[in-house]
Amino acid sequence: MLKTFPKGGVHPEENKLTSSKAIKRMPVPKVVYVPIAQHIGIPAEIIVNQKDKVQKGQVVAKSGGFVSSNIHSPVAGTVTKLDMIVDTSGYKKQCIVIRTDEKDESNQEIPEFPLKKEITMEQKDILQHISDSGIVGLGGATFPSHVKLDLKNDNKVDYLIINGVECEPYLTADHRLMLEKAEEIIVGIQILMKALHINKAVIGIENNKRDAIEVLKKAAADDDRIQVAALQVKYPQGSEKQLIKAIIGREVPKGGLPMDVGVIVHNVGTIFAIYQAVQYDQPLTERVVTVTGKNLEKASNFWVKIGTPIKDLVEEVGGLPEGTRKIVNGGPMMGKAIKNTDVPVTKGTSGILVISEDEASRQEPENCIRCGKCVFVCPMGLEPHLLMNLTEKGMYERAASEDVMTCIECGSCSYVCPSHRPLLDYIRFGKSIVKKLNTAKN
């Protein structure tokens, strides 16, 4: 019996259309739009001016605090504007617009480096490097990685868990990366183990990616501190708390962090970025993005420069097909619908999903029939129907005492509701109000 988390979860259609498509390199875009808030926390501070020439990999916006991250220029070129543009959140955000210098040779260099297994850097330097290189969680949460690695409180962390679950339907970016960069990922894990003095690492991969499990097992064969755990396919297993529970059975306490149970979780994409930063001094300026959809003929996975307009990616796969009604930044369960394709790829963009007419709109909500399905599927042990009800009635205090804040917004409740009730919409709203009330109280 394969491991999985015990309570809740759903199994949406997998639709991993691009799992056999090798990662292609997108041509360098003519213009990149680099937002300064690509991570959770304080936005970075712009340190360049209009008309400045910038080098590829140069810091253009400096980390704005501890929970923040550096932003590097993905290309060599000229800053044409410091502008407000709509990002994936739907709001206008500050952004550095850089025109690529086509003559600059560094733009044509392909950052493919030979495998470098030996880790020469010292512990302290490793952490500094990760921080300097602008690395954030690439699974989608975009939490600055160095914050997770800061173990000053004498936390007894004994496990490093690597998230290769990719439980979102459609997305295959992590899957392809694991297949194509398995050995680099193993070195990346060793780097973190060295930096954090951890002796146990487990890579969690769902069993619909057997090839990746095999490849990583092989790559990790020399290092008996690193295990690969094949997991049952179940959404939302890629959620940190569920993943830790599935692999080592520890339960992160309510309101707590993985650190509280001695675990640090990193996504495989982040691990690869760490490898690149530590071994080859490459800042995070590109990532793997899955561009997919049932009606896309040339759906595939791409290495994409941060700041590339999604438009360019869509063109690369043959343009938006007729009848496109929804474009999602991310996967179908947790991704954000975007208004147009001018929005740039950021550090958190794991996929672009194009949805056609028949799947784009929601059904009309009907009465709750009290079937309890939302309760069964909630991985956090919440009662979504109750939370929606409480929010609807404005009973926020009660919603707070029913643990609304522990909701991880996986969407399993809305997915499964036979009455098509917008459970998660209301819960999100309830959470935002409760958060405000809490802030007001303090």
Place this chain on the structure above:
Amino acid sequence: MADPIIISASPHVHSNKSTKNLMYDVLYALIPAFLVSIYVFGVSALVLTSVAVASCVLFEYVIQKYLLKTTVTVSDGSALITGILLAFNLPSNLPIWMIILGSLVAIGVAKLSFGGLGYNIFNPALVGRVFLLISFPVQMTSWPTAVENNTTLVDAVTSETTLGIIKEGLMYGDTMTTISEKLPSTIDLLLGITGGSAGEMSALALILGGIFLLARKVITWHIPITILVTMTVMTGIFWLINPEQYANPLIHLLSGGAILGAFYMATDLVTSPMTKKGMIVFAIGIGVITVVIRLFGAYPEGVSFAILIMNAFVPLINKYFKPRRFGSPIKSKIV
């Protein structure tokens, strides 16, 4: 682009299971029992079911459209199922006007006056049935005799149900040994060649449908299995103490409305608890009350009452039997 791009919050996919799907699954699950019903009770079973379904649907339509002036929800199939379940709980020779009255109480009183599908506290079909049982006890307890391959239009001969025979026999001081001579064989009970309400007799057909519902995940095992286990354990204890005074658990399980109640009535999504722990508590309650009524009450059968009584406890059960929140302290285990 001609059509505007849709912006909505995640998730962007749905399981594609709707309330309608669930209702129609219940409908399909009831087909085997319906066929058995027609086989043993003939045309009268067909008439009963048609009248109950037609009046339930019609009452819902008329009340919603002309009285409440709200959206008509007939198409979700729930009134249809109430009609079938009501029919299954009635003797097939019941006068037609009583069937219509029962339907009115089920839909009008038990369902729509509470606010319609999802808001009713009590199982509508059972409210209809119990209303009729209390109002017309004679007609509600004279069942037509089951005849294999029945082709008659009106059943002149009436007979008693298995549980009725036992209750009466014990009341007159007979022992189970003498009573059991009058009882149908276990095979007949299993197949449904026995007197009883139109759809409750064939344990086999009902279990078949029940397995379908479990496979389609419309219901979970918690309620039906717990009810049947509770009943088995409880009747088993009494039977072991005095087999001459108490019928064996097999008779209890296969006769009356136990299977119909456990798989189709108690599992009604709207009127059952929403957590698995709650479901088990609810089902134990149903099992215990049923057995208490059957063994010690005035009525030979108690499934309907048991379910309705436990329906009333559902809000309380939902309040006290919550799922364990992820990350909340675990009670210390002995390592």
